[in-house]
Amino acid sequence: MKRVTISLCAAALLFSAPAFAETIRIVVPFAAGGPVDQLARVLAHELGPQLNADVVVENKGGAGGALGSETVARAAPDGRTMLLASLGSQVISPVLKPPAGYEPVKGFEPVMLVGSVSTLLVVSPKLGVSSLKEVIDKAKAGQKMTYGSAGPGTTMNIAGELLNASAGTKISHVPYRGAAPAINDLLGGHVDMLNADFPVLLPMIKANTVKAVALFGPERSPLLPEIPTTKELGLPDVVMENWYGIFLPAGTPKDVADKLEKALFKVVELPAVKERFAANGMHDTLGSAAFKARLAKEFPYWQDTIKKLGIAGE
Secondary structure, eight states: OHHHHHHHHHHHHHHHSOSSSOEEEEEESSOTTSHHHHHHHHHHHHHHHHHTSEEEEEEOOOGGGHHHHHHHHTSOSSSSEEEEEEHIIIIIHHHHSOOSSSOTTTTEEEEEEEEEEEEEEEEOGGGOOOSHHHHHHHHHTTOOOEEEESSTTSHHHHHHHHHHHHHTOOOEEEEOSSHHHHHHHHHTTSSSEEEEEHHHHHHHHHTTSSEEEEEOSSSOOTTSTTSOBTTTTTOTTOOOEEEEEEEEETTOOHHHHHHHHHHHHHHHTSHHHHHHHHHTTEEOOBOHHHHHHHHHHHHHHHHHHHHHHTOOOO
């Protein structure tokens, strides 16, 4: 009996042991449950077998993404800690408030732009409009209107002010502490409109609880082919596309970064992942070289644009 018990205990220990010896973490600079966190969990699930490691997600929100970003910037450059950041956390937040604990450009090694999502301008049915032209006409005629955002300096706020600047309107900004309360007030008719990421708004558009009037992107989406882009509507400067990218700490050896990039490309090509990306309107995966080139344009563009719009963060 003792031998049997010992054998069973040994077997239990064997099968309860971690599948892989190495643990790699994806740091998300936001709280759990948001779009960045959800994407991180998809990547973590599929990356493990590709890297022969346990890949875990660590949420470290706060300071507009700065706390999580600093954690990765200060981590050992050994490939065991990566950051999944967004345009807002990696570019716009540092432009509005330069971080003291890390360098947003030199502190990281860009590995992959996993994907981009366009944003949509949606309006409350109570506003009684069905197009962006009607929104602009009402605003110019003197009707007081409001747009909600997740707070000062967020992409939602910037998108609203891009519209005001390009269309010559004065739609008032109503800031909230996060996108969820802003959307709730839109559904309740307390604000007239807002701009947010495609995946967040799509279910409400399909349910006819909000009305989409314009895509703030360069091309129409196959998920909503009837919705025109701001470029088509004569507002080519009104573009707001959020992206999600993987970064490693600066100084990570090239062979380590290359290995991760190859593994990520394998993940995004998996049929189940491609299907999920398509369902959320995500597009334009970029490798390391192309991502670096894009970032080199993003920082000066948003520095200039935010200054011109007169936007300040909290």
